[in-house]
Amino acid sequence: MAQWVRGYVLHSRPFQDNKLLLDIFTQELGLIRGVFRRNKKEARVTPGPFLFYECFVSGRGELKTIQKVEASGAAAQLSGTSLYSAFYIHEIMERLLPFHLPLPELFQLYQWLLQGFITGLPLAPILRRFEAGLFHELGNEVPLAATSRGEPLQPQQIYQLDGQHGLRPYFGEQPKVKPLIFVEGAVANAYVAGLWSDPLVLLMGKELHRIxxxxxxxxxxxxxxxxxxxxxQGERLWQVPLFRYPVIGVN
Structure with missing residues (x-):
């Protein structure tokens, strides 16, 4: 089957003579891997990242043949931490995304992320938003919406997050199994609502997404x-990060 697809190169590497192995995140097919032969006049030209391409691909197997690669527009000029952040995003996409699974919402989210890099938006909020969207699209979102029994969270209750069983209320005992984090219900609710402008949600998102x-x-x-x-460097409980809003005293 041969068709045109549109997308972004996540990674390229040499592959036999003047060929390249390209990993491309496409709107139509999701992540694909294909072999691209450069002609002699363009032997030094390598399709690079941060540029929107239209590609003509063929083949029924997992490894495609990329017959044409045509750039649309100019490549984004990233540098410094924005560039390194983009490399980081490309690596986790390559390692987590299955091949040939269309993910149109994630594709739009990636375009939004790239635009954020280009326009100089604060990096932490857009990175955490993208990571959360990636987890959701793959069905691996962090289970902070309810307890492991499906009960709604109480704003002032502290919960412990287990990687396999989700959230459980914490009542002061020493955990038998070290949790990933401790989190107050109000903070977990703010995370689920996507309040990335909240400094505490952002701090928790960074630590939690890393884990x-x-x-x-x-x-x-x-x-x-x-x-x-x-x-x-924040608060800990039993040497585990604890995320809760400060108690505001009454005068």
Missing amino acids: WLDQLLGKPINARKLLPQQPY
Whole structure:
């Protein structure tokens, strides 16, 4: 089957003579991998990231043949932390996305993310928003919407998050199994609502998504080494990060 697809190159690498192996996140087919032969006049031209391409692909197997790659528009000029953040996003997409599964909502979210990089939006909120969307699209979202029994969260109750069983109320006992985090119900509700402008939600999202990705991938994320390293310095309970809103005193 041969067709035109539109998308972005996540990764390229040499593959036999003047061929390239391209991983492309497409609107029509999701993530695809294909072999692209460069002609002699363009032997040094490599389809790169952050540029929207139209590609003509063929083949019924997992490895496609990419017969044409035509750029549409100009490539985004990223540098510094924005560039490293994009590398980080590409790596987790490559490692988590299945091949040939169309994900139109994630494709739109990726375009929004890229535009955010280009226009200089604050990086932390858009990265956390994209990670949460990626988890949702893959059916691996962090289970903070309700307890493991399906009960709604009480705003002032502290819960412990278990990677396999979800949220359980915490009543002060030492946990038999170390939880991923402790979280107040109000903070969990704000996370589920996508309140990325909330500094505490943003802080929890960074710590929690790092742990969640490590569980999903099983191996370190190489691109993470390029980003600023800021270990969690906030409140802890039983040496586990605790996220709760400060109690406002009454005068």
